[in-house]
Amino acid sequence: MSERLDQNSLYFLPLGGVNEIGMNLNLYGFGDRWLMVDLGTSFADEGMPGVDLVLPDVTWIAGRRERLLGVVLTHAHEDHLGAISHVWEELRCPVWATGFAASVLRKKLEEKGLADEVPVHVYKPGEIIELGPFKIRSMNITHSTPESQALAIETPAGVVLHTGDWKLDPRPVLGPQTEVETLRGYGDRGVLALVCDSTNVFNRGHSGSEGDVRDSLMQVLANKPGRIAVTTFSSNLARLESLFSVAAHLGRHICLIGRSLHRFIQAARENGYLEHIPNLVDEREAGFLPREKIMYVCTGCQGEPRGAMARIAFNSHPHVVLSPGDTVAFSSKIIPGNERTLFRLHNELVRNGIEVITEKDAFIHVSGHPSRDELAEMYRLARPQIAVPVHGEPRHLVEHARFAQSLQVPHGIVPRNGDLIRLAPGAPDVVEQVPSGRLAIDGDELVPVQGGALQVRRKLAFNGAASVSLVVDGEGRLQTRPHVKLSGVVNGDAELIGAEIAAEIAAAVDRLKPGAHRDDGNLEQAAHRALRSVLKGLTGRKPITQVHVIRMPD
Known part of the structure; x- marks a missing residue:
């Protein structure tokens, strides 16, 4: 797909971090080259039993890794760097980070045995990183972890300000205040797009210090x-x-x-x-x-x-x-x-x-993300032509785009993960949808959130499981009553219900046509049908079912 892109256009492609909070992965494309900003994880929800973390599926960009110039990290939070140690083998590209973020990342790489393989370059706030058509200038911005950076990404098609996570804190306990004058300077020279944190767009006033x-x-x-x-x-x-x-x-x-x-x-x-x-x-x-x-x-x-x-x-x-x-x-x-x-x-x-x-009971927490007054100040400083809300659920992104346009930003576009957005030239537009998705960290494996073992676990959690053992002779005749085991399926007397199911299965096996008993597949199918029929009538559920045929020698 990348081969068909306009070589003189600037593209923005989120593969994580929009329509959700966390799991950030942002791509910028120009001239058939790609720059990645952040690569993080997110918490799993209750629909993923046994899983703590999820991360974005990098398959699309991994298929173009020879065109990926590197990953630039904005700060040290897990939702911005936590996925690197899990997917670097697929990307195999250099990483740029401030000193603190680099230290955090190296410790995660050590746990994976990758400390000597991943090239991690340390950049200082204010330093310029030149990667292909991208000239990236970092600047201090306050957040809830040290050395958080906003990035000014200069390209032949215009300048994008990528805020990362931020706020305007007048009394930061660690580190400097946000570089307000640097932001204003970019606004004076002209900003094409502001790719900006949406977490607290519904919160009035200021986020607090x-x-x-x-x-x-x-x-x-x-x-x-x-x-x-x-x-x-x-x-x-x-x-x-x-x-x-x-x-x-x-x-x-x-x-x-x-x-x-x-x-x-x-x-x-x-x-x-x-x-x-x-x-x-x-x-x-x-x-x-x-x-x-x-x-x-x-x-x-x-x-x-x-x-x-x-x-x-x-x-x-x-x-x-x-x-x-x-x-x-x-x-x-x-x-x-x-x-x-x-x-x-x-x-x-x-x-x-x-x-x-909790924070609801007393003033013991302030957010690291901007409330509306801070967002308004950012737009007054940057004065972009395009507002691109990120780091938020759909309701946050839509409200952010609406709010930006109320501040006289000419264009607002609400992205989805996988939206290939042309930022320039011309009006911003989604030109294509590329494959995106989520992976779960399941033990030491990365598995798709949909399908596979997680799908089985979800079904077990909601519907339970039932198994049947059939002991038959060489001709396929039952030698004992079918043995039924129910796990998380019924609320009543499981032994009584199991006996009822066993009787139905025995009757179903007896009704098979002459000669059909010799085929284990026919026995399994008859038992499955009877088992599911009884359970659906009793509970309305469709549990995971298994039938084992044990054929005794004559």
């Missing part, structure tokens, strides 16, 4: 009588810095719970952040301290079943126990789709006499 959260955490967590556990995103180093400061002020020791926290803190220290963590204790020793002298900082702020917070709440953590009178603070936003999982976790904690504080 990380510095103000630190002040509030100090007040909210003061005078708590028992243990304090706080869960937040491991990559939010500014929040971690605030929590360390709060703990020191309250005379509490810090105990880190969760492997990713240790990984991010190591990456932070490699780049000059979080060099002094006060009163840090090992999780195996923290339980010996007085309850009022400990603050746990935990992973699992989205209720992930394997996250530290869920394991603590459901009493499966080997070293950490919370008691009535203790406090758990969720210093994070609930990512859409995770509500049920998190509320189940909150309820379990409350049932155990533990106080739960």
